[in-house]
Amino acid sequence: MKAFGTQTISVGQLAILYVSYMVGSSMINVPNPMVQFAGNMAWFSLAVSTLLGMLLLGCVLYLFRCHPDDVYTVYLKRVYGKWIAGVITVLFLLMLLLMFAYIVLDIGKFFTNTMMVETPMYVFNSLTVVISAYAVQAGIEVMARMFFPLMGSMMLAVAVIVILAIPLGRVEMLLPLFPEGIKPVLHGIYFSFGFPFGELILFSVILPFVEKRSRRHAGKWMYAMTALSGFLLLTVILTTELTLGPLAGDRKFSLYAVGRLINVGQFLIGLEAIVGIALIAGSFMKAAIVLYILNNSASRFFNLDDDKLLLPAISFTAFLLSMTMFRSEAEFNFAVGVVWPLIVMLVGIVPLVLAALITMVKRGLGRG
């Protein structure tokens, strides 16, 4: 195992990690609330969020160009000074902890609501946390290599469902356009920009791990992968809207519900199980990436010599959080659908955009 900070990934591996992170758990969780909030115009809200995500990515890449060897928390210190950066970093770490616990809880909820309803949730939560911790222990290179087949199988399963669902779709389900004005569309943008597009700022922590010789291509790849993530989510949302109509907003895990409807010649049925496995693989990849970023940022913040020392403690805390946080489904939906996008915007996006602006002004004045 290489020492702290010297592991590197190629730009292709960065792309795999990035797309796994962006569509991993959002494919399972985004369609249902998006249709609930924005109705027929969910696709439009998502398209706008993708464009906003591209703008945000511009800020991330600008800061990376200015501070190519520093991780996010280190260049925050350079831009804001020790104390303000310290406060921002603590809030950032708490946000990551919450995010990891939400993903773990979401995997548990998916299993106990759909495929294995009688199994206690702690089985899924503990397994997810332990496997994610061991993936992070293995390092970013191993994760990037391991996620390639997982991502491939996930894409294949989703593509099969989307193709088989085409005959079930009805275009009139998308009409009328803007039936209740602009506010539902803004609501959809608020949600989808917070989850998953706003979350792309976390890749500020991963970017310094890209090999020096291929760094100049990183921007192009990340823009392309953001567009791909937007396209994939758009496809999934359109499929659920066309197939389920207004019901897509009421059915939790709507892509799974679409899988249930598929029946080809009375023999190709029960495809929802394949979708379920693929979607869980996606959520696991996102969980592992978030845990890696959380562990790395915490180790930098505490200035540790061993970057894996805190990993078990962080993972255990997140497991306990996932087991104790919510008493009801409604509470969890409120946390993810209402509060989480604003947390991402205030704790993640605002400090990053301000840092980019300050750096730009400083460089303009010749002090950067």
Add this chain to the structure above:
Amino acid sequence: MMERVIVLLLTGIALFAASTTRVRRSSPRERWILAAFGVPIAYLGLMYVMNGDWVNLHDLAHGSIGYIARLLVKWLEQT
């Protein structure tokens, strides 16, 4: 309750078993930082075992940012 204690123990062992040598190699300062994580772990562990409804991390988020988020979403939901 016993079931929850066993879940905690097994998960804890699975997570910490691989890092015993790391802890042994670490400096006193690093061990203090690691020990500080014992506080949230003990609190949340007790909460889980006792099945208590105590203050949690998401409550802090909901109590602060949650208020603004609720107002914002309420406004967005008005048609």
